[in-house]
Amino acid sequence: MTKKVLIVEDEENIGIALRYLMKGQGYDVRVARDGEEALGMVADQPPDLMLLDVMMPKRDGYDVCQTVRANPDWRAIKIIMLSAKGRDIEVEKGLALGADDYMAKPFSTRDLAAKVMSMLGDDSAESS
Amino acid sequence: MATLVERWSLRLRMFLFFALIGLGAIVAIAVALVLARERIGAAAGPPLVLFGGAAAFAIVGLCLWVWMKFDEHVARPIERLAGDLRAIAHGGASGEVDEKASVYLGFLAPAARDIARALRQARSDVDQTVREATREVEQQKGRLEVVLRDLQEAVLICTLDHKILLYNRRALEILHISGDIGLGRSLFDVVTPQPFRHALDRLRVRFTEGRHVDHEEGLSTLVVCKTADGAHTLRGRVSLLLDAEGLLPDGYVATFSDATRELAEHAQRDRLLQEATGEMRRPAASLLAAAEMLEDNALDQEGRAAFERILVDEAQALSARLQRLEEQSRDLLAGAWPMSDVYSPTLFHCVLGKRRSDAADVEIVGDPVWMHGDSLTIVELVDHLIDRLKVRGQAANFTLQAVPGSQRAYLELAWKGDVIASAELDDWLANPLDDDLGDITGRDVLDRHRAELWCEALGEDGARLRMPLPFGKEVPGGRARPHQPLPERPEFYDFDLLGRMDPSAIDDTPLKALTYVVFDTETTGLEPSAGDEMISIAGIRVVNGRVLRGEVFDHLINPGRGIPPASTEVHGISEAMVRTAPPLSEVLPRFRRFVGEAVMVAHNAAFDMKFLTLKQERFGLHFDNPVLDTVLLAAHVHGVSESLTLDSLAVRYGVRLADEDRHTALGDSIATAEVFLRLIDLLEAAGIRTLRDAVLASGQIVAIRRKQAKY
Numbered sequence: 001m002t003k004k005v006l007i008v009e010d011e012e013n014i015g016i017a018l019r020y021l022m023k024g025q026g027y028d029v030r031v032a033r034d035g036e037e038a039l040g041m042v043a044d045q046p047p048d049l050m051l052l053d054v055m056m057p058k059r060d061g062y063d064v065c066q067t068v069r070a071n072p073d074w075r076a077i078k079i080i081m082l083s084a085k086g087r088d089i090e091v092e093k094g095l096a097l098g099a100d101d102y103m104a105k106p107f108s109t110r111d112l113a114a115k116v117m118s119m120l121g122d123d124s125a126e127s128s
Numbered sequence: 129m130a131t132l133v134e135r136w137s138l139r140l141r142m143f144l145f146f147a148l149i150g151l152g153a154i155v156a157i158a159v160a161l162v163l164a165r166e167r168i169g170a171a172a173g174p175p176l177v178l179f180g181g182a183a184a185f186a187i188v189g190l191c192l193w194v195w196m197k198f199d200e201h202v203a204r205p206i207e208r209l210a211g212d213l214r215a216i217a218h219g220g221a222s223g224e225v226d227e228k229a230s231v232y233l234g235f236l237a238p239a240a241r242d243i244a245r246a247l248r249q250a251r252s253d254v255d256q257t258v259r260e261a262t263r264e265v266e267q268q269k270g271r272l273e274v275v276l277r278d279l280q281e282a283v284l285i286c287t288l289d290h291k292i293l294l295y296n297r298r299a300l301e302i303l304h305i306s307g308d309i310g311l312g313r314s315l316f317d318v319v320t321p322q323p324f325r326h327a328l329d330r331l332r333v334r335f336t337e338g339r340h341v342d343h344e345e346g347l348s349t350l351v352v353c354k355t356a357d358g359a360h361t362l363r364g365r366v367s368l369l370l371d372a373e374g375l376l377p378d379g380y381v382a383t384f385s386d387a388t389r390e391l392a393e394h395a396q397r398d399r400l401l402q403e404a405t406g407e408m409r410r411p412a413a414s415l416l417a418a419a420e421m422l423e424d425n426a427l428d429q430e431g432r433a434a435f436e437r438i439l440v441d442e443a444q445a446l447s448a449r450l451q452r453l454e455e456q457s458r459d460l461l462a463g464a465w466p467m468s469d470v471y472s473p474t475l476f477h478c479v480l481g482k483r484r485s486d487a488a489d490v491e492i493v494g495d496p497v498w499m500h501g502d503s504l505t506i507v508e509l510v511d512h513l514i515d516r517l518k519v520r521g522q523a524a525n526f527t528l529q530a531v532p533g534s535q536r537a538y539l540e541l542a543w544k545g546d547v548i549a550s551a552e553l554d555d556w557l558a559n560p561l562d563d564d565l566g567d568i569t570g571r572d573v574l575d576r577h578r579a580e581l582w583c584e585a586l587g588e589d590g591a592r593l594r595m596p597l598p599f600g601k602e603v604p605g606g607r608a609r610p611h612q613p614l615p616e617r618p619e620f621y622d623f624d625l626l627g628r629m630d631p632s633a634i635d636d637t638p639l640k641a642l643t644y645v646v647f648d649t650e651t652t653g654l655e656p657s658a659g660d661e662m663i664s665i666a667g668i669r670v671v672n673g674r675v676l677r678g679e680v681f682d683h684l685i686n687p688g689r690g691i692p693p694a695s696t697e698v699h700g701i702s703e704a705m706v707r708t709a710p711p712l713s714e715v716l717p718r719f720r721r722f723v724g725e726a727v728m729v730a731h732n733a734a735f736d737m738k739f740l741t742l743k744q745e746r747f748g749l750h751f752d753n754p755v756l757d758t759v760l761l762a763a764h765v766h767g768v769s770e771s772l773t774l775d776s777l778a779v780r781y782g783v784r785l786a787d788e789d790r791h792t793a794l795g796d797s798i799a800t801a802e803v804f805l806r807l808i809d810l811l812e813a814a815g816i817r818t819l820r821d822a823v824l825a826s827g828q829i830v831a832i833r834r835k836q837a838k839y
Contacts, residue, residue, distance in 0.1 A: 062582070063550040070547075087454070088535065089596055093580045096594070097550065106447040 003120045004028045006047035008038040008064065009082070010056045014105075018051060021109050025117065035059025039067060046074055049120055051112075054083035054094070062097050069098030078119045082107070139203045143195060150191035154184045201232035209233070209240055216244045282362075284382045285369070290315045290324070293379065300678065302362065302386050303355065310679040311671045312643050313724060315382075316356075323353035324366060328380060331368045335377060351382065363387035400457050411446040414438060467577075469600030470503040472496050472530035472537075478507045479528065483514070490514065494529035497537045498600030505573040506539070506597075508561040512570060513541060513593060516556045517548075537599050542592035548583040553593075557581065634727075634754070635820040639808045642819060644670040644756075645726040646801035647681075647719075648793045649736045650699040652691050656739045661687035662712060663701050665719055666793035668801050669726065673808070675801045681722040682794040684709035699791050713747055716740075720749045727819065731774045731800045733757035754819060758804050760826040765810045768829065774799055781806040 005027040009015040015031055022029045030047070032038035036058045038050070050068070054061035061081055068074045080101045081094040091102045101115060133141065161180040165173050212225045225244050230237035276283055282299035286292055292313055295303075303309045303318040315324065327349050334340045340347045348367035355362065364384025371378045418438040421427065427435065473496050480487040510528070517523055523543035531538045557570035574581055579595055586592045634642065647667035653660035662685050669679040684701065686709045696702050730736045733755050740751045762772045770776075774796060778785060783802040789795025811817075816825050 059551055060554075063554075066547075066550045087578070089578070089580045092596065093582045096582055096584050104451075106443070106450065108444070108447070 002026065002028045003049065004030070004045070004047040005049050005051065005116070006038065006041055007031045007051045008035070008056070008061070009051070009053045010034055011053070014053075014082075017109065018112075021113055022051075022116070025113055027116075027120075035061070035064045038064055042068060042074060042077070046077060048076075049078040049080065049116060051116075052079055052081050052099070054081055054085060054090070062093065065094065065099050066097045080112075080115065080119070138207055139199055142198060142203045146191045146195035146198070150188045153187040153191070157184050157187070205230040205233055205237075209237060213240055213244065216247060281383050281385050282364070284315065285379060286315050286382065287379050288328075288377060290321075298385075302360065302384075310669050311676060317721070317724070318356050319362065320354045320356065320358075323351050324382070327351045327366045328368070331366065331380075332377060335368060335370075351384070352387070360386055360388045361391050363391075396456075400453060404453055407449065408446065411442040411449070414442040415446070418442070467500055467502050469498055469500055470506075471498055471600075472539075475499070475503055475506060475530075475539075476528045478503065479510050479514075482507060482511050486518075489518075489524055490526045490528055492529065493527045494531060497530035497532050499530060499537045499539070500598040500600045501577050502573075505561070505565070505568065505576065508565060508568075509570050509573045509595075510539070510541060512559075512561045513556065517541075517543065520548075532599070533596070536596045539595045539597055540592050542586055542590060544590050547585050547591040548593070550582065553581065553583055635823075636818050638817055639811065639819060639822060640673040643672075643726045644729045644801075644804070645681075645723045646670055646675075646729040646797050646804055647723075647736065648730060648796040648800060649739055650701055650791075650793050651739060652687055652689065652695055654735075656742050659689070661685075661689060662739050662743075663687050663691060663706055664699065664793040665715060666797045667719065667722060668794070668797045670729075670801050670805065673805065675798065675805065677798070680794060680797075681719060683715045683718070685715050686711050699793075712743060716743060716747050716749060720751070723751070723753060725753065727754045727756060729756045729758065729800065729804050731758045731796070731803070733759075754823065756804075756819075756822055757826060758800055758807060760829045761804075761807050761811060761822060763829045764816070764825045765807065765814060774803065777803045 005022045007015060007018045007022065007029060009018060009031065010033050015033075019029055019031055027049075030041055032041050034057050038052070039059070041047075042050075050064075052061045052064060056064075059067075061083070065079055065081065068077055068079065079099045080103060081099040082103050082105060083090060083094070084105045091104075094102045100119065103112060103115070136144075157180050161176045165176055168176075208226060209230050216225075225237060225241040227237045227241060230240075276294075276296045279296055279298060282302050283294070283296045284292060284299050285294040292309065292311055292315055295309055295311075300309055309318050315321075330349055331340075331347055334343060335347060346367075347370075348365050350363075351366045352361065352363045354360065362384040364382060366380055366382050368377045369379040369381055370376065415438075418435045421435050422432065422439070473492065476492045480490060480492070483490065514526060517526070523545040525543065527540075527542045529540050529542075531540055554571075557574065560567045560569055561573070562568075570581075573579075574595070577597060579597060581593060581595045583591055583593050645667045646669075647665065649662045649666075650664040651660050651662050664682075664684050666680065666682040668681075669676045671679075684706050686706045688711060691701065691703050691706070728737075728751070734757065737751070737755060743749075744751055758774075758777070759772050762777055763770075766772070775790075777783075778799050781803055783799055783806070785795055785799045789798070811822065811825070816822050
């Protein structure tokens with residue numbers, strides 16, 4: 001079964017790049033533009049992994065992460081936080097609130113793809 | 129003649145007065161009887177002599193009796209009264225006039241009594257006024273001393289020839305690393321002279337031209353200089369001090385702080401900014417060119433691939449550069465707001481103090497941790513968060529603790545209850561903390577500290593807020609830089625140095641006015657020429673008749689050889705203690721700098737000087753200062769037959785020394801210094817007033833001892 005990846009990113013250009021990248025890896029990809037929309041999509045159909053930007057309008061990435069983790073049904077969702085804030089303290093806060101990993105922008109798409117693949121398992125990706 | 133009579137006592141003069149009356153009466157009777165005998169005839173001689181003799185005896189007896197009464201009731205009481213009055217006039221206010229003895233003097237005694245009482249009252253009033261004024265001055269002086277001592281800024285007052293008259297603790301801390309700061313020493317022993325000279329030249333010109341009156345900085349100006357060793361940069365102000373009449377400058381005050389770190393950070397920030405703007409232009413230009421080529425031109429396959437490669441390479445280079453910039457700027461960005469090290473118990477007790485009535489709801493737990501931050505705003509933020517949690521009905525009781533992590537310390541506020549959602553926490557942080565602080569919000573406090581705050585679950589039914597803060601430099605059980613051990617009221621200033629004499633006239637300078645370094649050494653044995661070495665050297669400065677306990681030199685020395693157990697027993701210094709000590713090649717030049725131009729003093733100086741002079745050549749040093757020996761000086765005062773050991777002199781002069789300090793180089797130096805000061809007083813009484821006198825007296829004693837040694 002195709003693994004589902006939810007991209008939560010308000011920056012359009014990065015959103016496009018991530019979408020192509022994840023699709024290219026064979027995942028089922030959806031994109032949300034802010035925190036509220038993202039939580040709506042999670043409730044609608046929980047993904048296997050979220051690429052979650054931190055700085056977003058309405059509800060920020062920390063808030064979304066904490067909300068997802070507070071729901072026992074969503075414990076299995078893997079979360080990788082993406083942020084322009086790359087200091088140790090923000091990374092620590094993200095991990096403390098339940099993220100599985102944290103990547104600081106700018107990051108290499110190849111590194112991100114490798115990280116997603118290792119989290120979801122090699123056999124999960126299928127060519128679309 | 130008149131003056132001789134005036135010098136006689138009143139009683140003698142009275143006696144002579146009555147004796148004269150008696151003698152006159154006898155002479156008159158004798159003349160009368162001789163004349164009567166001539167008229168009556170020789171036969172009347174015997175009865176005339178008999179009656180005349182009886183009359184003369186009666187008159188002499190009467191004179192004697194009247195004199196005795198007069199002496200008892202007038203002359204002696206007058207002398208006693210005069211004595212009483214003199215005693216009252218010169219001997220203080222306690223004397224009384226003896227009225228009973230002066231009862232025959234009429235109103236003189238009561239009048240004298242009244243005068244004495246009036247005088248006593250007037251004196252008592254004056255004494256009281258002086259006492260109060262003195263107490264007030266002492267109090268103000270004490271307050272000023274405390275302020276100066278504890279000021280975080282270094283303060284120095286110097287004469288125009290740069291001799292230090294005053295320094296505070298901070299100045300000592302900043303400058304003692306570079307050299308030896310001390311009263312009467314030159315400022316330029318510890319800092320570079322040019323910036324101070326230039327600043328003073330400018331201020332003098334400003335003063336001479338009278339421009340200081342309207343100048344916005346008055347008689348002060350900025351100065352930036354380096355410590356003599358070049359390791360620290362100091363930034364501060366120099367202000368010219370005028371004499372009491374305000375007519376001429378007679379010194380200057382310098383206030384400064386260590387700006388080394390600050391200036392280095394400025395320089396690093398500038399460099400980063402230049403790199404950020406300058407070095408990013410190149411990859412940005414390449415990216416732009418490549419992107420436009422790809423968009424605008426109909427490129428063949430090979431060309432497209434080349435420009436795509438350029439895009440990837442340059443973007444990767446730019447990302448890597450950004451990452452490096454962020455790492456390099458991390459420490460700088462947090463330093464924008466003034467912060468200091470703060471001890472977690474202090475911080476938490478401030479929170480409790482602020483909460484007053486419901487302070488009992490907050491419990492402080494855990495071990496203390498030193499953190500770095502702006503304690504005022506952190507206290508306000510914690511207080512604000514507790515308020516919010518209470519209003520929300522989240523919890524009634526909280527615990528506060530500081531937890532050391534691997535990189536930073538965490539300030540934790542915990543309670544039994546739910547976790548606070550990140551969004552709600554953000555709302556709390558968006559509100560102003562306290563009206564008195566202006567509109568500073570919790571988020572401002574976090575940004576100021578480059579910190580974050582989050583809420584996480586704690587166990588089954590608890591939660592905690594965590595706020596990471598940098599560790600303070602202070603660590604429990606030790607400080608980054610040890611404070612100088614200073615006495616309660618150290619001798620930090622001496623304005624008498626302002627009127628000090630020309631140093632070239634040192635030989636004729638009164639002993640009290642000279643600067644001394646009283647020193648002592650501990651050694652492996654008593655024979656320097658047979659290979660014994662110094663293992664400890666200490667000294668203390670004596671300036672203007674005061675032992676300056678804040679200005680000491682005290683170092684162990686690695687002798688590069690063994691220490692016989694017998695000598696360890698004397699001074700308590702073992703081989704293990706000197707193993708990590710610096711060698712003489714490091715310590716001796718530093719001691720030479722500490723001594724400077726001072727007169728060197730030691731107890732049995734010949735022994736210590738022998739060690740110094742044996743080693744001085746090897747290190748290119750010369751201990752050519754005048755030397756005084758307290759043994760020789762004491763011998764001049766007490767004679768060579770007395771016991772002149774340091775212990776016996778200390779006992780004789782009431783100098784007390786703790787047992788643990790005895791036979792340490794520093795302890796013995798201090799004891800010798802105290803003994804030396806008392807010796808100066810005794811020498812002065814014996815007519816030894818100047819250094820020349822003291823050196824001569826010492827020479828005489830040496831000659832006497834040499835002669836004694838022959839027998």
